[in-house]
Amino acid sequence: MRRLTFQQQVWIPLCLALASLVVVSGFGLMQVRSTSLAERERSLRYAGDMAMSIVRRYAALADSGTITVAQAKREALSQLRALRFGEDGYVAVVNSEMFSIMNPAKPETEGKYLGDYRDADGNYVYRAMAAVAKAGHGGFVDYWTPRPGSSMPIKKRSYVEPYTAWDWAFVTGAYVDDIDAAFYRSLGMAIAFLVVIGAVLSTVVVFSNRRLVRALGGSPEYAKSVVRATAAGDLTLCIQVRPNDQDSLIFQIAEMQAYLRNAVVMIQRSAHAITLAMEEIASGNLDLSQRTEEQAAALEQTAASMDDLRVAVHRNSDDAQAAADHAQEAFVTATRGNEVISTVSETMHKIAKSSSQVGEILGIIEGIAFQTNILALNAAVEAARAHDHGKGFAVVASEVRALAQRSSASSRDIESLIQKSGEQVQGGSSLATDAGRCMSQILGTVQQVDDLMKHIAQASSEQSTRIDQMARALTQMDSVTQENAALVEQAAAAAQAVRDQARELLQSVSRFTVA
Known part of the structure; x- marks a missing residue:
């Protein structure tokens, strides 16, 4: 495997930093999108709970004999039809047989069988809702449908809350195209921010690398080889210094090698002289x-x-x-x-x-x-x-x-x-x-x-x-x-x-x- 050069290695921190920014930004955007969807789902759950409380109130009246079950259903549907939340949110009611009981947005579908309805992707929407209702607990169903007055399919998320006593299922839905739009808008801004930051960091790294190379006076590999040779005791190596270089690391290493060479020569000479003198002194001391x-x-x-x-x-x-x-x-x-x-x-x-x-x-x-x-x-x-x-x-x-x-x-x-x-x-x-x-x-x-x-x-x-x-x-x-x-x-x-x-x-x- 070919080893990376110093010029290539100095770009690794920038690449890692940009990759980290991308990961952090992506994670943040996903967190924002998840948070927005969670807020939207909480609003749907809240609407379903409101519909459930209305129905249960009238069911209690019917159970107490104050009104009949039919009157209770009519009064409940009347209030559910008038119930609104969010920008264009409403509550629809279907049964387990996939018949529409009440739909304020599409009154023409009331009393009709909706089991064969497909969205723009070909998914059976009401069959999925019926499956959630039969499970006995609330759940979400995503599908594609156009907004009222538009033919462009938009992703919509619905919450299904079953009421088994009357065989009803409350369906609340909300479009999530604004969340996706906000996500992609934030994604574009993050990309632009990353591009700017990448350009600035690349410029800084380029100038820093130039200053670093100028301060080093050469590649660190060369400096390492020189230091290794010096550490091995070879002071005869001729160190190559760039022209007009008086302050780089390679120049200082060359100066250090020269000083060390002179010091070693003096130490060797002095050590020889000291050894001879101390031998004579030791012999003289023995005689003395x-x-x-x-x-x-x-x-x-x-x-x-x-x-x-x-x-x-x-x-x-x-x-x-x-x-x-x-x-x-x-x-x-x-x-x-x-x-x-x-x-x-x-x-x-x-x-x-x-x-x-x-x-x-x-x-x-x-x-x-x-x-x-x-x-x-x-x-x-x-x-x-x-x-x-x-x-x-x-x-x-x-x-x-x-x-x-x-x-x-x-x-x-x-x-x-x-x-x-x-x-x-x-x-x-x-x-x-x-x-x-x-x-x-x-x-x-x-x-x-x-x-x-x-x-x-x-x-x-x-x-x-x-x-x-x-x-x-x-x-x-x-x-x-x-x-x-x-x-x-x-x-x-x-x-x-x-x-x-x-x-x-x-x-x-x-x-x-x-x-």
């Missing part, structure tokens, strides 16, 4: 991760060694502080010893001075002993001269001389001892002086040692503080290095993810074919 882990391990070992060194330096600082304390005690002891040596030296000088004074006293004692010895000699001489009278005095003089000699000998011994003691005291004083000088030197050395130990203790404390700071810094460096290692691993994972995405991007744009 390994080196960072090694550095973290080395830092951890360094931190452990620094912790041991910190403990050792703390111990050295404590030992240096203890040594400084001992040096301070030694300095205090040396100072006290220096003071004692100074006191000993002064005491030795005083002893030496006292020894010289004792020597002087011993000289005086030796002089006294010498003088006493001389006096004893003189006394002995005088005692010898005195003979017997001087014997006691001679004994005393002898004793005194012996005492003087012993005193002199003791003095000489004491002098010798004092001389030896003086020499020893002089040596002791020299030694005390030398000891004082040595103690002064020791005190200076101890003071230097104390100062040095203080400096060492202070330096050890400062070293301990700095080593603590270095240990904390190494701990922080170790923590930061561990975090850096984790970040490097994350960066490596991110680089690998970006590399995979770049590969996927490259693979996704590789379906596009560019020149």
Whole structure:
């Protein structure tokens, strides 16, 4: 089956719209005609009901004995003959034997047999009416008959209402040519309206199609083929654009294809570059991760060694502080010893001075002993001269001389001892002086040692503080290095993810074919 072109397809809505208008108009006209016929049939039914009510009233009078049945029929027919409705409507009465009982329009037919009467189409009209009456309920009968004073047959619709008690059938009729005329008149107006509307819509569709084709820049089939090729990844298709076309869909598709081609080329190049760069970054991140882990391990070992060194330096600082304390005690002891040596030296000088004074006293004692010895000699001489009278005095003089000699000998011994003691005291004083000088030197050395130990203790404390700071810094460096290692691993994972995405991007744009 041949497919419709776009130019043919754009006419389909117009044809459908016109067909819908035709159907709607026809349906409306049929509804109007049906409504008019229904109104006409209601008027016929109403006339039949009026005739039935008149007859029933007189039948009731006859049944009550007020009048006879014959009088009741005459009075009923008299009123039915005068009954009119509509423009030319009347009521006729026939029986089941198809005899005319009363017909105001054709009095000459009253009492005659009408079963053989045919209309212009050859239909037995009264036979049909009799059949409706025998059915026992009202019904309609259509036939063709001319109007009074005319020979042109016109369609007429009659309503038959039977009254079985008197074997009557009331026939009411009305011509329906005005309804058909109104229908055909409305049909002509509807056709004219449809023609005008069709012409206007056709004009609008023609101009709209031209504008649509101008806006499209070509047939939608061509645009669809171009879009299909672009969606399939073929960007090498040369799109045909009409001359001086700068705003149509085909032109915009061509522009889009050019932009897309440039974008795909740039994406492919960038994807290649990103893939290579991310591969290098991923490799570098892996190496950096390994080196960072090694550095973290080395830092951890360094931190452990620094912790041991910190403990050792703390111990050295404590030992240096203890040594400084001992040096301070030694300095205090040396100072006290220096003071004692100074006191000993002064005491030795005083002893030496006292020894010289004792020597002087011993000289005086030796002089006294010498003088006493001389006096004893003189006394002995005088005692010898005195003979017997001087014997006691001679004994005393002898004793005194012996005492003087012993005193002199003791003095000489004491002098010798004092001389030896003086020499020893002089040596002791020299030694005390030398000891004082040595103690002064020791005190200076101890003071230097104390100062040095203080400096060492202070330096050890400062070293301990700095080593603590270095240990904390190494701990922080170790923590930061561990975090850096984790970040490097994350960066490596991110680089690998970006590399995979770049590969996927490259693979996704590789379906596009560019020149």
